[in-house]
Amino acid sequence: xxxxxxxxxxxxxxxxxxxxxxxxxxxxxxxxxxxxxxxxxxxxxxxxxxxxxxxxxxxxxxxxxxxxxxxxxxxxxxxxxxxxxxxxxxxxxxxxxxxxxxxxxxxxxxxxxxxxxxxxxxxxxxxxxxxxxxxxxxxxxxxxxxxxxxxxxxxxxxxxxxxxxxxxxxxxxxxxxxxxxxxxxxxxxxxxxxxxxxxxxxxxxxxxxxxxxxxxxxxxxxxxxxxxxxxxxxxxxxxxxxxxxxxxxxxxxxxxxxxxxxxxxxxxxxxxxxxxxxxxxxxxxxxxxxxxxxxxxxxxxxxxxxxxxxxxxxxxxxxxxxxxxxxxxxxxxxxxxxxxxxxxxxxxxxxxxxxxxxxxxxxxxxxxxxxxxxxxxxxxxxxxxxxxxxxxxxxxxxxxxxxxxxxxxxxxxxxxxxxxxxxxxxxxxxxxxxxxxxxxxxxxxxxxxxxxxxxxxxxxxxxxxxx
Numbered sequence: 036x037x038x039x040x041x042x043x044x045x046x047x048x049x050x051x052x053x054x055x056x057x058x059x060x061x062x063x064x065x066x067x068x069x070x071x072x073x074x075x076x077x078x079x080x081x082x083x084x085x086x087x088x089x090x091x092x093x094x095x096x097x098x099x100x101x102x103x104x105x106x107x108x109x110x111x112x113x114x115x116x117x118x119x120x121x122x123x124x125x126x127x128x129x130x131x132x133x134x135x136x137x138x139x140x141x142x143x144x145x146x147x148x149x150x151x152x153x154x155x156x157x158x159x160x161x162x163x164x165x166x167x168x169x170x171x172x173x174x175x176x177x178x179x180x181x182x183x184x185x186x187x188x189x190x191x192x193x194x195x196x197x198x199x200x201x202x203x204x205x206x207x208x209x210x211x212x213x214x215x216x217x218x219x220x221x222x223x224x225x226x227x228x229x230x231x232x233x234x235x236x237x238x239x240x241x242x243x244x245x246x247x248x249x250x251x252x253x254x255x256x257x258x259x260x261x262x263x264x265x266x267x268x269x270x271x272x273x274x275x276x277x278x279x280x281x282x283x284x285x286x287x288x289x290x291x292x293x294x295x296x297x298x299x300x301x302x303x304x305x306x307x308x309x310x311x312x313x314x315x316x317x318x319x320x321x322x323x324x325x326x327x328x329x330x331x332x333x334x335x336x337x338x339x340x341x342x343x344x345x346x347x348x349x350x351x352x353x354x355x356x357x358x359x360x361x362x363x364x365x366x367x368x369x370x371x372x373x374x375x376x377x378x379x380x381x382x383x384x385x386x387x388x389x390x391x392x393x394x395x396x397x398x399x400x401x402x403x404x405x406x407x408x409x410x411x412x413x414x415x416x417x418x419x420x421x422x423x424x425x426x427x428x429x430x431x432x433x434x435x436x437x438x439x440x441x442x443x444x445x446x447x448x449x450x451x452x453x454x455x456x457x458x459x460x461x462x463x464x465x466x467x468x469x470x471x472x473x474x475x476x477x478x479x480x481x482x483x484x485x486x487x488x489x490x491x492x493x494x495x496x497x498x499x500x501x502x
Contacts, residue, residue, distance in 0.1 A: 063124065063125070066127060067124045067127050067128070068127065068128045068129075068367050068370070069122050069123070069124055069126065069127060069128055069129060069132060070124070071370055071371050071374060072128050072129045072158075072161075072370055073115075073122055073129050073132070074165070074370075074374060075129050075158075075161040075165055075370075076112070076115050076129055076133070077112065078162075078164040078165050078168075079129050079130060079157070079161045080108045080109075080111060080133060081164065081261065082157065082161060082164065082240060082261065083104070083108055083133070083148055083157075084104075084105050084108050084109075085257045085260040085261050086148070086151075086152055086240055086257060087100075087101050087104040087105060087108075087148055088101060088105070088260065089252060089253055089256045089260070090147070090150055090151065090250075090252070092253065092256065093250075093251055093252060093253055094251075095150055095151065095250055095251070095252070096147045096150060099144075100144040103141040103144040104137070104141065104144060104145065104147070104148050106141070107137045107140040107141040107144075107145065108133070108137065110140055111136050111137060111140070114136075120136070123135070128154075128158075129161070130154050130157055130158070130161075134148065134149070150250065151241070151243065151248040151250035151252050152241075152243060152248075153242075153243045153244040153245075153274075155242070155243070155244050155245065155274040155361070156239050156240050156241065156243055156244075156270075156273060156274055157240070159239035159240075159242070159273060159274055159276070160238065160239045160240045160261070162277075162279075162280065162369070162370065162373075163235055163238075163239060163279055164261065166235065166279050166280055166283050166373065167235055167236070167279075169283065169373075169377050170228050170231055170232050170235075170283060170286075171232065172381070173228050173286075173287075173290075173377075173380065173381075173384070174225055174228045174229065174232075176381065176384045176385065176388070177221050177224055177225040177228065177384065178225065178502060179384075179388050180221055180384055180387060180388045180391070181218050181221050181222060181498065181502055182502060183388050183391040183392050184214045184215070184217050184218045184221070184391060185214075185218060185495055185498055185502065187210075187211075187214045187391060187392075187396075188210075188211040188212075188214035188215050188218065188491065188495050189211065189492070189495050190211070191209065191210040191211045191396060191398070192209060192488045192491045192492050192495070193209060193211070193488045194209055194210040194211065194396065194398045194402070195207055195208075195210075195398075195401065195402045195405045195473045195474060195477055196208060196209065196210045196311065196401035196402070196404065196405050197401070197404045197405045197410055198213070198410075198486070204404070204405075204407055204409075204410050205410065206410050206411075206413055206414075206476065207405040207406070207410050207411065207473040207476045207477050207486075208405075208480075208486040209477055209486050209488060209491055210396060210398070210401060211488070211491045211495075212477075212485075212486040212490075212491050215491060215494050215495065215498075217293070217297055218494075218498055220293045220296075221290070221293060222498070224286065224289060224290040224293060227286045227289065228286055231279070231282045231283060231286055233264075234278070234282060235278075235279035235282070236264040236265075237258070237263055237264060237265055237266060237267045237268075238254065238257055238258035238261055238263040238265070238266045239266075239267050239273045239274070239276075240254070240257050240258075240261070240266075241257060241266060242267060242270035242273035242274055243270065244274070244361075244362075245270055245271050245274050245275075245360075245361035245362065246270055246271075247270040254266035271360050271361045272360075272361075274361045275358070275360045275361040275366075277351070277355055277366060277369050280351060280369050280372075280373050281348070281351055281352060281355065283373060283376075283377075284344070284347055284348040284351055284372065284373060284376055285348060287344045287347075287348070287376045287377070287379075287380045288341075288344050288345050288348045288376075290380060290384075291341035291344040291345070291379070291380060291383060292341055294337050294338075294340075294341065294383050294384065294387050295337065295338045295340075295341040297337075297387060298334040298335065298337040298338040298387070299334075299338060301314070301331055301334040301390060301394070302331050302334050302335060302338070305329075305331045305334075309400075309404070310397055311396070311397055311400055311401050312394040312395065312396055312397065313329075313394065313395045313397065314329075314331055314333070314334075314390060314393060314394050314395075315393050315394075315395075317389070317393060318331070318332075318333040318334070318386070318389060318390050318393055318394075319331055319332060319333070333389075333390060334390060337383045337386050337387055340379040340380075340382065340383045341383075343375065343376070343379050344376045344379050344380060347373065347375055347376040348372075348376070350368075350372050351368075351369055351372045351373070354366070354368050354369060354372075355369075402473065405473040406447060406449075406472075406473050409438045409441065409447070409448055410473065410476070411448055411449070411470065411471050411472070411473065411475075411476050412434050412435075412437075412438050412448065413434075414470040414471060414475070414476045414479065415430075415434045415437060415448060415467065415470065415471065416430040416431050416433075416434040417430075417470070417479075418467050418470050419433055419434070419460070419462070419463070422462075422464075422466065422467075423460070423462035423463070424462075425462070433459055436459050437451065437456060437459055440455060440459070447471075448471050449468060449472060453465055
């Protein structure tokens with residue numbers, strides 16, 4: 036998709052006979068991009084309409100030719116959208132397919148459309164428009180996922196569950212607080228999306244092959260018509276830049292990683308051993324041989340999609356890493372990576388949003404697990420510091436002895452008799468039992484951003500106001 040060798044008699048005719056014979060089948064196979072870049076048809080036609088309108092406004096082409104071009108392009112758009120357009124591999128790419136059809140529809144006026152334009156800046160425009168629209172779609176989808184988590188967090192602001200480090204029970208938290216952790220994650224992803232839109236909001240059209248053009252074009256006019264903030268400022272960089280595509284893939288990879296972490300938790304939580312959540316049949320499958328199985332396949336596939344997205348990012352970074360300025364044909368390989376990653380990301384966000392809203396939360400099972408593993412041990416240590424005046428390291432040692440005693444007796448800390456606790460340290464009183472329940476533990480964590488239900492509700496309110 037650039038100023039490059041054409042490959043057939045049809046395209047040779049369009050190029051004015053520069054090439055006497057077409058390449059062989061291998062060259063045609065490696066050179067053609069219409070199999071995937073036809074996805075850019077709407078952006079290509081939109082850009083051409085804006086370009087033709089500007090050319091007429093500047094007196095570079097006549098108004099009559101502009102009207103014919105615009106009418107012909109709109110006709111082609113309707114043909115493609117209705118499925119009545121026949122794409123030709125012999126015409127290489129979406130640009131030449133549209134231009135050839137335009138020539139058939141309106142005759143010689145079609146040849147004026149490419150004035151002051153190259154396929155280099157044309158594809159840069161089409162691809163940038165497509166990525167911008169995809170980022171806007173991603174922003175909307177992330178907003179929907181955040182909203183789903185906010186609803187679950189509000190519903191479970193007081194539902195106690197175990198918090199983990201190293202996948203070992205650490206301290207009690209609330210499920211609402213855990214949900215809000217993902218709100219923060221996906222909120223950062225959405226911020227990255229918004230910044231990426233701002234970064235790419237410059238129009239490439241008018242940079243031509245690499246040096247600009249001698250025609251008196253108005254790049255600010257086309258930028259405004261196409262919804263860009265302004266035109267790009269260096270023609271060489273313009274046609275060789277694919278940062279916007281790499282940034283999209285980077286965002287997709289980070290978002291995919293977050294989705295995969297969530298998917299992994301759903302996979303773990305839905306096992307009989309945990310039993311924290313249950314997915315409906317809409318997001319699960321059965322086993323072909325074991326009738327008792329209910330597999331979280333949707334979550335597993337979201338987890339797997341991350342690998343595809345990461346692969347696309349690495350592929351495009353590798354494609355671009357050794358290219359001299361300005362355009363090289365290698366850059367034709369950028370689109371399939373972005374298209375595939377975008378499809379995977381859309382599907383993963385949609386599936387995860389559905390699972391978050393669909394899953395049934397077993398609060399009783401979560402609460403029972405929250406007290407396991409002596410999860411209130413830190414609360415005992417904090418109590419010793421706060422109420423008995425012990426240095427924290429001493430309190431940590433005393434608490435460790437209490438945990439060891441409870442473990443030897445096969446009971447929880449809250450079930451140890453006061454006499455046993457006082458035998459470990461005489462400063463312990465019966466008031467210590469007020470902090471040894473999981474409910475008391477989470478309620479005490481009132482620091483900003485903590486797991487106390489009151490703090491969770493404050494964060495929900497904050498996010499609802501900005502979502």
